[in-house]
Amino acid sequence: MSAVDRAAAHLRERFGERVPSTAIVLGSGLGAIADDLDAALEVPMREVPGLPVSGISGHAGRVRLGRWGEREVLVFQGRVHLYEGYAPETVTRAVRIAARLGAETLVLTNAAGSSHGALPPGSLMRATDLIDLFFR
16 A cells, blocks of 8 residues: 555544545745634644655644635645655655545645735735746
8 A cells, every 4th residue: 555545544534534625835934824723623744654744844744634615625734855765656645645535626825925025024925936946
């Protein structure tokens, strides 16, 4: 059984019959978004087999399933990064777990710097492109 299958099975057992339609991976500073979920269930990431846990400040290390309006939303409060020494397959594991649990929509967030003076720290923005400094 793969790491993704083990993690998905564990979360299915903890969350019961509830199936997320949307998954959100939260970056630094956005963890409080998950506090707004209704009827939320929570599992510490360290308890999910095969799901790596970040050591970066601002990542709570929890997986929450709850409702926003009519949607069941799976929220990862934190993630691991390539610069922490994890392989790309490991860094993207939460996305595959979410898909295995039934999520069809994915929202990825991060704390990104801005060179635009009208966007002070903490501003929300939509990125439409990126510069790949990993050259893969």
